[in-house]
Amino acid sequence: MIHILLSRWRQGYRTLPYPKALPALPERFRGRPEIHPERCPEGCRVCADACATEAITFGAAGPRIDLGRCLFCPDCAEACPEGAIEYTQEHRLATRTREDLNLDSADEYRLAAVLDGEMKRLFGRSLKLRVVSAGGCNGCEVDVNVLGTLGWDLGRFGIQYVASPRHADGLLICGPVTRNMELAVRKTYDAVPHPKMVIAVGACAIAGGPYFRQEEQLGGVASVLPVDLFIPGCPPHPLTILDGLLRLLGRLEAEGRVGA
Incomplete structure (x- = not known):
């Protein structure tokens, strides 16, 4: 028993300190995408064509991504010749409504609100x-x-x-x-x-x-x-x-x- 207690003492505190501090995320982590409509060539739709789940549509402001459909694969970013879509390491994605999952460059992303x-x-x-x-x-x-x-x-x-x-x-x-x-x-x-x-x-x-x-x-x-x-x-x-x-x-x- 003493060996078990000593081993546990040497291990120290193992629980992550989140939310007081964010844990380190790997470089390959793909979080919330970022859209740069100014980089989109006129009439280009290659990102939408590359999307397997039809998560990308186009409006007056440029590309729009439905994060509810998005698989967070890199196909759209890799297909775009101008880098108009980039994946960030922003992990905060949850929303209260389905409509808030629609992401474009014009609107601020609305994160989940507190229960009423x-x-x-x-x-x-x-x-x-x-x-x-x-x-x-x-x-x-x-x-x-x-x-x-x-x-x-x-x-x-x-x-x-x-x-x-x-x-x-x-x-x-x-x-x-x-x-x-x-x-x-x-x-x-x-x-x-x-x-x-x-x-x-x-x-x-x-x-x-x-x-x-x-x-x-x-x-x-x-x-x-x-x-x-x-x-x-x-x-x-x-x-x-x-x-x-x-x-x-x-x-x-x-x-x-x-x-x-």
């Missing part, structure tokens, strides 16, 4: 979530589960995953919601006591992801249930997921970081 009144009072310090895998590739589920490890320690924020929807305050759903999972998702939602919330994690859960053309899926959680928080990515980084959850609960400012 009674919902914040009830869940601001203790939130229990039932994770539902609704037909995805398991990539988002892996990063959701990572938050429960020692390094991230989601429980220190009062957030926990639970085994039963009857013990939950809401659902955290990954995957595009396949037709075979529709009834299960609805029944799981009905089993959660009121008031409750729904969180859509990943491109599949938001808009069908790479499966959006397939008839076997329903195009995301919002086609079945009302969604309170959208966390884009394929998959979203654990830091992106945690940032969205803490913004929803109004915890970031209290923990030392002021939201954008």
Whole structure:
């Protein structure tokens, strides 16, 4: 036993200091894209043609990216001859509405707002979530589960995953919601006591992801249930997921970081 205690003492404090300090992100990390419409050649659409999920459209202000559809692959940036689209290391991506996931150069990106009144009072310090895998590739589920490890320690924020929807305050759903999972998702939602919330994690859960053309899926959680928080990515980084959850609960400012 003494050897175990000594080993633990030598290891020191292993939990990341976030949100008081950001963890180092690798150079290859692709966060929120940045659009430079002044670089776009007139009539050029190569970035939109390169996008596998039709996330890029064009308007009067130039390219517009639907981050709900975006897989954060580099195809659009690599296809553009002038570098009009660049990926930054901005990890903050979660929004409260589907419309806020539309990114262009003209509008300021609106990050997730805090829960309203009674919902914040009830869940601001203790939130229990039932994770539902609704037909995805398991990539988002892996990063959701990572938050429960020692390094991230989601429980220190009062957030926990639970085994039963009857013990939950809401659902955290990954995957595009396949037709075979529709009834299960609805029944799981009905089993959660009121008031409750729904969180859509990943491109599949938001808009069908790479499966959006397939008839076997329903195009995301919002086609079945009302969604309170959208966390884009394929998959979203654990830091992106945690940032969205803490913004929803109004915890970031209290923990030392002021939201954008």
